[in-house]
Amino acid sequence: MVELPGARITADARERALRELSAHLVAGRLSLVEFDERSTRAAAVTTKAELAALFADLPGQTPTAHAMAPRDPISTPALLTAVGATAVIVIALLTGYGWWLLALAGAVAVGGGVLAVVRARKSSGQ
Template identity: 50%
Template sequence: MSERDIRIGDAEREHALELLGTHLGEGRLSVDEFGERSARVATAKTRGDLYGLFADLPAPRPRFARVEPPVPAPARRAWPVEFRVGSAAVTAVAIVSVVLFFLAKTPLVFLLIPAVMLLIGRMGRR
C-alpha cells in the first residue's frame, strides 16, 4: 500500500479546509473553486484524494504524519508437551482422589495429588 492510499480522518479534512481557506484569502482560488474543492475535501477518503486537490497550488499543502508499519505480535509459544501431559495427569489424579474419598471415606487419598506432582517433576528433570 502506498502512502497515497492511506485513509484520512476528520482532523485531516478540517486541516485541508483551513488550507483551502488560506488559498482563498490570498486570491489563488475563486469562491466557486473554493466551494468545489471544499465539497471534494468533505468526501475525500485517502491522502491521495487531498493531494490531488492541492496539486496546482503552492504551499501551504496538507502534511501528514509518517505512518510506521504495524509491528507483528510475537508468536504465541505453546506449552511444552511434558507440561501439558503433566497437567492432565495431575488433573486426572485429583478427580480420581475425589472419587476414592467418597468410596474409601478417608482423606488420605488426597495425598496422591502431591505424590503424582513430585513424580512428574522428577521425570521432567531427566
C-alpha cells in the first residue's frame, strides 16, 4: 500500500507526535515556547505532510503511521500532571510570577500522594 503525504492521520498518531515533541523538549532541542506552539499545531494536524512539517528541523525520524504504534500507555493522572506542569511553567514564564511554580510543586506533591493512595487501594482490592 502506498502512503501519500496528504493521507489523514489518526488520533494515535497525534498523541505519538506529542510524546515525540515532549522528548525533544526534555532533550533541550525545543524551548518551552516552541514546544507550546508545536504541541498546539500537532493537536490540530490532519495529514501526514502537516505532521512531517512539525519535525522537519529536528533530528531523528519523523513519526509516521507505521511508527505510531502505541507504546506503553500513559496513565491519565500522569498525563494530566505533565500537561498541568507544562501549562503552569509556561504561565509562570509569561507572567513572571514565580508563585505559579510553587503551586505546581504543591499540585505534583498532592497528585503523587493521591495516586499512591489509589494504587495502594487497588492492589489491596479495596
